[in-house]
Amino acid sequence: MLDKATVLTTLFTIVDDTMKGSVVIQQALERPEPAPQLSDSEVVSIALYQELIGEPREDHFFRLYQEQLRPFLPMLNERSRYNRRKRALWAVILAVRASLHLVQEACKWKRPLPLTRPLFPVSATNAARRRAISLVLPTMAYAPAK
Numbered sequence: 793m794l795d796k797a798t799v800l801t802t803l804f805t806i807v808d809d810t811m812k813g814s815v816v817i818q819q820a821l822e823r824p825e826p827a828p829q830l831s832d833s834e835v836v837s838i839a840l841y842q843e844l845i846g847e848p849r850e851d852h853f854f855r856l857y858q859e860q861l862r863p864f865l866p867m868l869n870e871r872s873r874y875n876r877r878k879r880a881l882w883a884v885i886l887a888v889r890a891s892l893h894l895v896q897e898a899c900k901w902k903r904p905l906p907l908t909r910p911l912f913p914v915s916a917t918n919a920a921r922r923r924a925i926s927l928v929l930p931t932m933a934y935a936p937a938k
Contacts, residue, residue, distance in 0.1 A: 808833040810891045829867040835877045
């Protein structure tokens with residue numbers, strides 16, 4: 793069994809490398825305003841960690857794990873701000889999840905990662921879905937040949 797520090801560090805490293813390595817994701821993250829205190833990579837990592845531990849509700853997740861996450865993420869926002877950032881980054885989270893599934897297939901892991909959320913939020917518009925697909929497809933183009 794891995795400890796929380798190892799899981800969070802490994803997850804953040806993979807997410808950060810994936811996000812910095814994708815030109816498409818970097819273009820999607822460009823914003824004119826100042827950089828937020830909690831980076832986009834940290835928000836995506838927290839969202840994926842929430843899925844990995846199997847906690848579907850953000851209010852429960854924050855109530856139970858906020859103090860435990862503070863040593864790793866000292867700039868962790870309050871729940872409402874985290875929710876807004878997570879909703880704004882859902883297409884990026886989808887692209888990173890797809891990349892993680894490709895890594896999983898390439899490494900031939902025996903136990904699949906429990907990232908089982910639906911691909912698109914129910915409230916996503918067609919334009920938002922097209923944007924998400926455009927983020928995921930370039931990432932998937934690097935899939936290893938079987």
